[in-house]
Every structure is written in structure tokens, then in C-alpha cells.
Amino acid sequence: MNDASPEEFIAGQTGEVGLVSWQDFVCAEPFHFENGGKIPSFTLRYETYGRLNAAGDNAILICHALSGDHHCAGIHSILDSKSGWWNNIIGPGKPVDTGKWFVVCSNCLGGCVGSTGPSSVNPETGEPYYASFPLLTIRDMVRAQKKLLDHLGVTRLYAVVGGSMGGMQALQWMIDFPDYVEKVVALATTARQSAQAIAFDAVGRSAILQDPGWNGGRYEPGKGPNVGLSVARMMAHITYLSDQSMEEKFGRSKTEEAGAGKTLFGTEFQVESYLRHQGKSFINRFDANTYLYFTKALDLFDLYTPTGKLEDTFAVVKSRVLVVGFTSDWLYPPEQNRDLVHALLRAGKKATYAQLDMKLGHDSFLVHAPELYRLVGGFLES
């Protein structure tokens, strides 16, 4: 699956997972969704790095965030200019050490990068699901991943690691499969989204739904609500950054276009140009319907139900948990990360809360951050 064998790396040095390729797992059984509805079968696209041991218990599952996918480390071709989205933390000798652990990451159910989602063809009708794809939850994503891990021969997860929506999945894992998960690392996440976070998702969905290109969810690949999707992405992207980091990166710098005096409502400021680029590149890689389903799953996620007390939900947990909040994250702010650990500790569980003073906002967990690597690495080693 990858060409990085553990023996090639000397202790204390880090290497790269190198060339990797994805695989498809096809589950031929019907999948029943938490809120009703079913699909006759599903596919999850995934990648693995490292080797599964004979006991099948050295696996680490990486869960991706809203716009992520299964390609979290390595490169697909030597011509690739970018590696997987979490390459800085995954690899031989890195905190998620592929020399020790068998690392698995799959594109979530409902996704648009190879896994079954709204744009996949429904074998029963011969045409894409579109908006007839069942309402999806974080729990559904987790249950689909469990099928994949069973297929791979993973008997027990050494750890589940994820940030943001991936953090929600990690939390759901330890609740739904308490005996299966030894450790959980949840970064920049929440037990339930605030009204503000739901509001941002609602505006993003609104931009998509009101784009005539959405057409009730029925559109040809590449011809969908591109304007709506890019606006949703541009707005959401602001919530992933911080005021300070935007100020430092862009300030009031102007574009060349502005200097040439050509613009009326064009891209005058660098920050506009940056966001437009974000919006534009997103429509080439992401499906608008998946965006609707995933953001809905985020909004519906609520570990306070059914009793209203988080510690009741956590009563079943057996995993050791590390939660990391980021001071500058205003989407899932430190308080919401702390609340998770408060509830776990009140419930008598083993949990740690650490807060990193990084200025990049919600996306801090994705950037180069030695202090985060030490925490995650130390936790996985301990």
C-alpha cells in the first residue's frame, strides 16, 4: 500500500510515507441510517499507511474534517506538489508513527471523493441519489467506518484521531464502540455546535440552495450550484481563521488589479483575492450536495442528548481521551473543548485537556505546530 517500511527509518528521525494509493471498500450489505432511510450498499474510499500487526490491534483511525478526504499523508505521484492534508503529523517517526501503527483514513460516508454520497449512482434506480440520499449523521459516518475496519481485520483501534468534524467522529467512536477504542484524540471540536456555528452553516447552505444551479439537488457533475458553493466556502473559510491571523497575513494589502485602477467591485484587497481563490478551487473538488449533507450532520450532532447532561452520554466510555482546544478558535472555542473534558472527568473517565496558544484560529490543528506534535505524540506513546 505504501513504500515506507519501518525498518528503513532510524529511531528519532522522521521520514515520509512516500507514494501511496487509495483503495475502495465495497460493503454489499444495505446500510440503515440513524434517522431512517437506507442504501442497498456503499463504498468507502480509503488509504492505509504502515502495517497491521498479527493481533490486529495497532491501528489508528484518522477522521477528516468537513472538506477533507481519505488522502491524509504521502503523495499519489512524484509529480504531486502537495502531500496529504495531515502529512506533517503522520509518517515514520512522526507523532502518528507509521513505523509503529497501521494508519487508516477513509473518505466519510456521504462524501464526494470516492465514497458513496449524493452524487453516487443508486444501484436501485440507475441514477445518482442527489437529494434522495438519506439524512446523514456523524454516527452514520462512524458506523460505516466500522464496517471498513472489520473488513481490514482491525480487532481493536489503538486510537482514533480527528479535528473539528473529525473530532466529533472520534468522540462518537468512543461512545458507540467503547470496547473497541483504546485512545481518542479530539482536536478543536465540540459536543454540539453553538447557535453561531449552526448559523454559519445555514448561510452556507442557503447560498447553495438558492443558486438556480442546485435545481433541487439534480445537476450534472461540474455544472451544479458553483456560485452558491463557492460563496459557502468563502464564508466558512473565514470562520476557520482568526482575526489576528487574517490581519497579519493580509491586512489592507491591495491586489495588482486594484493598483491598475480597473476595479469597481473587483478584487481590490488581497483578502478578497484569497477568499475567491478558496471558493474557486473548492468547486473543482467538492460536491455541493455533500456540503449540504455534511454541514447538516455537524448541526445535528449533539452529545448532550438524550438527557441533557454530557456526563450521562460519556458514562459508557472506556477510552483514554486527549482533547486539545486552540485559544484563537472562535468556531469551536476552547470552552467547548474544555466542557468535553469536564464532563469526562465528572463521569470518572481518564481525560486530558490541553490548550494551545496558536493564533491561526480553528484551522490551527492543521498547521505546522511542534507543541501539538509533542502532545499528540506523547499521548499516543504513553
Next chain:
Amino acid sequence: MTKIHAIKRETDLQILGDWIEPGSRVLDLGCGRGVLLEKLRQKKDVQAIGVDIDAEKIEACVRRGLSVYQGDAASFLSLFDESHFDWVILSRTVQELEDPAKVIRGALRAGRKLAIGFENHGYWRNRLADLASGRASHSLTGDTPWPESRPQNPVSVPEFEEFCARESIGILRRVWLAGDWKSPVKRLAPLRAAYAMYAVSKAK
């Protein structure tokens, strides 16, 4: 420096290892790198939680496999039901707290018992050092010069006992140690004790 730290740690461990019942729920406020909790866990199989504000110390605790919380002690205590913990530990932390009374009250609410250890500011060597040089005394901690020191709010044996009396806090046990942090002091503790450790609880 390391030797002094080792002696201090060993002292705390000896006393607390004697006091704390096996399997207790223990909360260490200002847990540092988690050495004490790790030892208590090994020795007494306690369910240990540490609290510290320093990110680097949290990291060290994580490496030790401890449950640890990065944040403020008083607000952390307020999250727990009454008597959630069997023991709350304040080991050489109290002099650095912004509002020691608030933390002690919180600890006595969230915990059944509080173990509190501090260097006695009234220890004769400290008094002498004050007189002789006019410098703030550090006694055994004298390894950090003041520009690098954290703010200190030193406490003495009589001040602590007066506080307990005023707050109706019951003193269950007390250990006073001489300058070597080993030999017990029986008399004239306000003057002769370098280190004091108390077990206290809310008076019934």
C-alpha cells in the same frame, strides 16, 4: 537543585503515601510534571487527576499517561459535585495562588479532605535571611533569582492555623519538618519548621 527537588518530592510522597487510602480519587492542584501523581498511582493505585496552567507541564503529564487539565484551579473545582474527590492536594502551590482562600474553600467543597504542604515563611533561617540581607528568602527553594521568579505569597504556620480556625476548617493531621525536610519538629514549629503539611477538612 535536582537533589533538593528530589528530597521535596520524596517528602511529599512519604507523607501523602501514608495518608491517602488505596484507590482514592485524588486531585493535585498545581501538579507540575506529574511526578507525585505518577508515584501515588503506582504506590496507591489512586485515580489521579492533575491541574496545571503551564502547557509544558501538561505535556510532561501526558507523557506519563496522567489525566490532566490545563486551566485555572478555582473554576475547575467548581465543576464538581460536593466531595467528588477523596483528596485534593496542594503541594507547594498555595503560595503561588492568586486567591488562596477561594481555592482552599473550593477544594474543601469538591474534596472530602485537603492535603496542603507549604514552606513555612516563619522558619528561622528565613527570618535570619530577611534580617541579614533584606532579600526575600527562598530557603530551600533559593534556586531561582527574583527576576525569573513567579509572584509569591508566602505563608507561615501560625497564619495558616489562624486561617483554619477562622474558616472553621478542621485540622486532621499535621507534619512539621526541620530544615533537612526529614526530621520531625515537635515544638516551636512556627520558628523551627521549614516545611509543613496539613490534612484538613470542613469541620463537622
